[in-house]
Amino acid sequence: MFSYLLRRALYALPLLLGVNLLTFLLFFVLNSPSDMARMQLGQKHVTEQAIANWKRQRGYDLPLLWNGEQSFPESLSETIFFQKSASLFWLEFGISDSGRNIGADISQRMWPSLALALPTLIIGLSVNITVALLLVWFRGTGVEWGGQVLMVALMSISSLFYIIGGQFLFGKVWQWVPISGFDSGLNAFKFAILPVLIGVLSGLGSGVRWYRTLFLEEIGKDYVRTARAKGLSELQVLFRHVLGNALIPILTGVVVVLPLLFMGSLIMESFFAIPGLGSYTIDAIAAQDFAIVRAMVFLGSVLYIIGLLLTDIAYTLVDPRVRLS
Amino acid sequence: MMVGLWTDALLWGLVLVMALGLAAARSRPELKRPFAKLAEHPSGVVALAVLLFFLSVALLDSVHYQKSGGEVLSVLDTLLTPLRDGQEKTYSAPFASQLYSSEFMETDTGEPVWGRPRLQHGGAHLSDEDHHIQDIALKLLAACGRYLGLLAIIALFVWVSWRGLQQRWRDLPALRWATWTILAQLALALVLWDVSHYYHVLGTDMVGEDVLYQTVKSIRTGWVIGALTTLIMLPLAIGFGILAGFFGGWVDDVIQYLYTTLNSIPGVLLIAAAILLVQVHMANHPENYTSLQVRADTRLLFLCLILGVTSWTGLCRLLRAETLKLREMGYVQAAFALGVKPYRILLRHILPNVMHIVIISVALDFSALVLAEAVLSYINIGVDPVTYSWGNMINGARLELAREPLVWWSLMAAFCLMFTLVLAANLFADSVRRAFDPREAEHG
Numbered sequence: 001m002f003s004y005l006l007r008r009a010l011y012a013l014p015l016l017l018g019v020n021l022l023t024f025l026l027f028f029v030l031n032s033p034s035d036m037a038r039m040q041l042g043q044k045h046v047t048e049q050a051i052a053n054w055k056r057q058r059g060y061d062l063p064l065l066w067n068g069e070q071s072f073p074e075s076l077s078e079t080i081f082f083q084k085s086a087s088l089f090w091l092e093f094g095i096s097d098s099g100r101n102i103g104a105d106i107s108q109r110m111w112p113s114l115a116l117a118l119p120t121l122i123i124g125l126s127v128n129i130t131v132a133l134l135l136v137w138f139r140g141t142g143v144e145w146g147g148q149v150l151m152v153a154l155m156s157i158s159s160l161f162y163i164i165g166g167q168f169l170f171g172k173v174w175q176w177v178p179i180s181g182f183d184s185g186l187n188a189f190k191f192a193i194l195p196v197l198i199g200v201l202s203g204l205g206s207g208v209r210w211y212r213t214l215f216l217e218e219i220g221k222d223y224v225r226t227a228r229a230k231g232l233s234e235l236q237v238l239f240r241h242v243l244g245n246a247l248i249p250i251l252t253g254v255v256v257v258l259p260l261l262f263m264g265s266l267i268m269e270s271f272f273a274i275p276g277l278g279s280y281t282i283d284a285i286a287a288q289d290f291a292i293v294r295a296m297v298f299l300g301s302v303l304y305i306i307g308l309l310l311t312d313i314a315y316t317l318v319d320p321r322v323r324l325s
Numbered sequence: 326m327m328v329g330l331w332t333d334a335l336l337w338g339l340v341l342v343m344a345l346g347l348a349a350a351r352s353r354p355e356l357k358r359p360f361a362k363l364a365e366h367p368s369g370v371v372a373l374a375v376l377l378f379f380l381s382v383a384l385l386d387s388v389h390y391q392k393s394g395g396e397v398l399s400v401l402d403t404l405l406t407p408l409r410d411g412q413e414k415t416y417s418a419p420f421a422s423q424l425y426s427s428e429f430m431e432t433d434t435g436e437p438v439w440g441r442p443r444l445q446h447g448g449a450h451l452s453d454e455d456h457h458i459q460d461i462a463l464k465l466l467a468a469c470g471r472y473l474g475l476l477a478i479i480a481l482f483v484w485v486s487w488r489g490l491q492q493r494w495r496d497l498p499a500l501r502w503a504t505w506t507i508l509a510q511l512a513l514a515l516v517l518w519d520v521s522h523y524y525h526v527l528g529t530d531m532v533g534e535d536v537l538y539q540t541v542k543s544i545r546t547g548w549v550i551g552a553l554t555t556l557i558m559l560p561l562a563i564g565f566g567i568l569a570g571f572f573g574g575w576v577d578d579v580i581q582y583l584y585t586t587l588n589s590i591p592g593v594l595l596i597a598a599a600i601l602l603v604q605v606h607m608a609n610h611p612e613n614y615t616s617l618q619v620r621a622d623t624r625l626l627f628l629c630l631i632l633g634v635t636s637w638t639g640l641c642r643l644l645r646a647e648t649l650k651l652r653e654m655g656y657v658q659a660a661f662a663l664g665v666k667p668y669r670i671l672l673r674h675i676l677p678n679v680m681h682i683v684i685i686s687v688a689l690d691f692s693a694l695v696l697a698e699a700v701l702s703y704i705n706i707g708v709d710p711v712t713y714s715w716g717n718m719i720n721g722a723r724l725e726l727a728r729e730p731l732v733w734w735s736l737m738a739a740f741c742l743m744f745t746l747v748l749a750a751n752l753f754a755d756s757v758r759r760a761f762d763p764r765e766a767e768h769g
């Protein structure tokens with residue numbers, strides 16, 4: 001078990017290296033630091049001097065991969081790749097183009113993101129599974145048909161409309177909750193309730209349909225027939241046997257996104273003015289702050305790879321048939 | 326003079342290839358059953374008819390020509406001249422004859438009065454305001470009468486002159502559903518077009534542009550994103566997926582590494598980086614992007630490209646797993662034993678047997694892409710701000726519900742058309758899955 005996990009963890013290294021090289025390629029080779037400087041300083045009327053200053057202040061005035069002016073160890077370390085890209089490996093995110101410490105920003109902003117994303121995931125999961133089981137329970141009746149139609153309709157609505165509509169109804173017309181904003185501690189509750197609700201609703205259609213197919217696949221199997229033959233009620237069969245066995249694919253689907261919850265939701269946070277990592281990313285994209293975007297790409301990849309690793313572990317824990325080798 | 330835009334050519338090319346592919350597939354005996362199943366469900370047939378109607382609008386909007394004044398227009402623009410020309414000053418409600426908000430105007434004698442000025446086009450033919458409602462009803466009725474009559478006459482003519490039609494009409498319920506859907510859409514479009522000569526049916530937006538025009542123009546963007554992205558994604562997904570599953574070993578390792586790496590990068594950020602790249606490129610080479618249209622078109626094409634590059638991984642993984650399974654099948658092993666060359670086995674035995682996964686996945690992805698466009702445009706990393714798209718419409722209108730009095734028609738219009746297209750795509754995808762998934766076939 002341990003050696004397997006170690007091997008998987010080592011497999012993550014080339015992945016991260018690949019991500020790092022790709023972002024390096026995107027942000028330094030294809031978009032050169034001079035281009036970035038010109039974008040930031042305004043396209044026209046920029047002198048070479050201003051660009052050179054901008055680059056020196058942010059440490060972009062080094063060679064890309066190999067510094068010929070220095071002797072051996074420095075010739076590698078005094079480069080953009082080593083200082084800007086490779087430093088991400090030890091989670092040193094550096095300074096953003098606007099001069100802020102990215103690492104500090106991230107550690108401060110991930111908690112509001114989590115405060116939103118975690119309840120959305122948990123409530124969403126339980127609602128989705130319950131509705132899906134109910135649809136399976138009513139299979140072959142008009143209720144199932146109506147539910148199916150409703151789910152297709154729900155998943156055909158853009159999440160933007162859920163947000164705009166939700167803010168309009170609950171925030172403006174009925175004034176139950178504040179339209180946007182965030183607060184620390186328990187006061188965050190009243191700000192979080194609407195985004196969470198909307199997050200659950202906008203994931204309902206596709207979620208329920210996915211779980212329903214999982215359950216329908218299980219329900220045709222022999223053990224379900226055996227359970228029925230033993231005289232168990234349909235409800236017991238569904239919630240005990242079918243749900244129990246369908247948990248494996250559900251679990252793997254959930255575990256992989258768990259670490260990514262820290263990253264937050266881009267549009268949700270931006271609409272509701274939540275100071276999380278999602279709105280941080282959006283702001284960085286809007287301000288064309290490459291340093292933050294680069295840091296977020298790397299962070300996202302690390303979290304995803306951790307998710308993959310957790311999935312492997314979860315498999316062995318829930319399904320005794322899976323042996324790690 | 327015709328103007329060639331890349332997305333135009335690609336969209337038309339794609340439709341041609343699809344049509345040829347369908348024509349070739351019609352005679353294949355193994356596809357008889359899925360096609361028959363596809364025609365069994367009314368929801369799928371109706372959805373297909375809606376999709377095709379939207380597609381024809383998109384295709385009309387994909388033939389561009391340059392007027393003598395230098396203005397680049399599409400055929401659809403020419404058809405929609407009454408909507409396009411009816412520029413107002415600012416917001417006006419659907420079917421309104423006055424601006425939405427009050428302002429100071431001058432009377433004939435030069436006195437300032439506080440009131441709502443008349444629109445320049447919407448309801449300009451009205452001589453007095455009191456008959457406004459009656460006039461709307463009258464115009465709608467007249468348009469209905471005219472075009473329903475016209476459609477009925479054409480339908481009657483076709484019915485009588487086409488000999489085999491009656492028989493088919495009775496035998497093929499799918500034909501009936503599709504015809505009714507298309508007729509209903511045609512009638513709706515014609516009536517709206519007719520009434521647009523007199524009113525802004527869906528009102529005007531902040532700068533006074535007709536909202537109906539904007540939503541209709543957005544159809545093309547939706548289709549281009551859905552279709553061209555698929556075009557770019559398919560070769561990557563099919564090629565890599567099959568090769569990885571078929572050859573295994575280091576090929577498999579490399580391809581798995583490739584898609585895991587791509588998958589682990591948050592897609593939005595990759596798209597943002599790529600869009601920044603295009604912007605920088607355009608800023609550095611202004612001489613190549615002289616007209617707005619070319620700029621917008623290049624950005625749209627690039628967006629499809631990058632969406633394609635980020636979205637092939639899911640399908641690739643499915644195809645790899647399926648190929649792994651197929652490779653152990655008796656008939657593939659037999660082909661190996663008989664000394665058939667690997668590339669022939671791939672083309673003859675593997676590819677046709679994974680096609681159902683490809684078809685189902687393409688149908689499913691289409692709706693997801695149309696929805697993704699809206700979100701990306703909201704973050705400003707989607708299509709160009711001057712391109713008509715539902716995302717841009719929503720983005721421009723998102724604060725309108727917070728206004729007093731609130732402006733709802735832009736959002737409503739974008740919502741309705743987007744919902745229709747995505748719902749149709751989803752329903753059609755369900756129908757395709759029912760028809761092509763062998764697991765569904767086992768259930769009967």
